[in-house]
Amino acid sequence: MHDIRFAVLGTGGIGRRALDVSREKPGLLPVAACDRNGIAIDHDGLDVDELLAATEGNVASDGGAAVKQHGAGAGVVASAQARSTETPIEDIIAESDAIDAVLIALPNLEHDFIPRVAERFTGAGYEGVLVDVLKRSRVIGMLDGRADSFEESGITFVCGAGATPGFLTGAAALAAQSFVEIESVEIHWGVGLKSGYEDNRGTVREDIAHLPGYDIETARELTDEEIEGIVDEHDGVIEFEEMEHADDVLLERAGICDADDVSVGGILDVRSDEKPTTTTVSVTGRTFDGEHATNTFELGDETSMAANVNGPALGYLKAGVQRNRAGEYGVFGPADLMPEF
Numbered sequence: 001m002h003d004i005r006f007a008v009l010g011t012g013g014i015g016r017r018a019l020d021v022s023r024e025k026p027g028l029l030p031v032a033a034c035d036r037n038g039i040a041i042d043h044d045g046l047d048v049d050e051l052l053a054a055t056e057g058n059v060a061s062d063g064g065a066a067v068k069q070h071g072a073g074a075g076v077v078a079s080a081q082a083r084s085t086e087t088p089i090e091d092i093i094a095e096s097d098a099i100d101a102v103l104i105a106l107p108n109l110e111h112d113f114i115p116r117v118a119e120r121f122t123g124a125g126y127e128g129v130l131v132d133v134l135k136r137s138r139v140i141g142m143l144d145g146r147a148d149s150f151e152e153s154g155i156t157f158v159c160g161a162g163a164t165p166g167f168l169t170g171a172a173a174l175a176a177q178s179f180v181e182i183e184s185v186e187i188h189w190g191v192g193l194k195s196g197y198e199d200n201r202g203t204v205r206e207d208i209a210h211l212p213g214y215d216i217e218t219a220r221e222l223t224d225e226e227i228e229g230i231v232d233e234h235d236g237v238i239e240f241e242e243m244e245h246a247d248d249v250l251l252e253r254a255g256i257c258d259a260d261d262v263s264v265g266g267i268l269d270v271r272s273d274e275k276p277t278t279t280t281v282s283v284t285g286r287t288f289d290g291e292h293a294t295n296t297f298e299l300g301d302e303t304s305m306a307a308n309v310n311g312p313a314l315g316y317l318k319a320g321v322q323r324n325r326a327g328e329y330g331v332f333g334p335a336d337l338m339p340e341f
């Protein structure tokens with residue numbers, strides 16, 4: 001039985017894969033998907049096969065200047081289930097009595113973008129769950145600043161619910177339980193993105209914003225050719241250090257350690273599907289009985305980024321719905337909730 005009806009904002013790499021994964025997650029029924037040009041909605045459940053086939057290589061979802069500038073396809077309106085609209089989010093909200101949760105799968109190429117999207121839901125009186133897969137630490141404070149309005153509206157907001165922050169933040173919170181004091185949390189990811197490259201151009205652009213000499217504004221303005229140039233300069237393998245990923249503030253917020261004790265880095269290989277390194281979370285601390293140790297959590301090298309972002313995002317969405325149905329509203333992070341399977 002499908003008792004959670006959910007919508008996806010964005011039919012880029014994350015939105016499409018979330019729809020795909022949801023078919024194998026019990027209890028989830030995708031009823032709406034939109035991008036900046038259109039909306040597909042069916043309260044009996046979207047035909048995900050048709051939607052995925054129609055939007056393959058045809059992305060208009062990555063709202064904002066970058067995609068407009070670099071040429072978008074028709075996006076979701078290519079689907080027989082969709083219609084064009086200039087007000088996709090409002091159209092979803094108009095149907096929200098029959099939507100339990102909304103996954104915001106839009107890129108964060110403006111720091112306040114997700115908070116502004118959320119405001120549109122509170123402004124329209126949405127009562128339900130919002131989930132995002134945002135990355136940047138500073139956005140959490142912006143969401144916390146809106147916690148009262150989420151509570152008044154009856155919104156349960158689960159923020160940073162992808163891989164990092166998200167799944168790996170939650171793993172760090174569990175690994176910390178052996179200790180009474182945490183010294184460091186190191187998250188080091190490996191992603192091989194050869195066949196998924198086209199679908200994940202938005203993610204690569206966001207990652208480039210973490211390289212020395214770039215920020216979110218400069219990354220947003222890069223042309224596709226300039227991005228290819230950066231990838232070529234690195235022979236397709238780009239290493240990231242000290243990324244501004246919200247795992248730090250989310251672990252601090254959950255009382256586990258100071259944000260300064262958390263570091264996030266990784267290696268992205270866009271020329272191979274094999275991970276260039278095993279994704280590992282290492283939590284070092286002191287036990288109550290005076291030992292000093294490191295607990296580690298590793299992802300299998302065969303698991304893809306798509307599996308490790310979208311599985312958790314939907315798991316956290318399910319957990320958010322349980323909280324919402326129990327009358328718990330406000331902002332929750334991945335270290336505050338246990339995702340459901």
Ligand code: IKT
Pocket residue numbers: 162163164165166189190191203204207266275279299303304305306308309
């Ligand atoms: C994200 O989307 O959560 C961040 C991306 C890294 C994903 C790590 C996945 C690890 C794995 O599959 O082993 C990246 C920073 N965009």
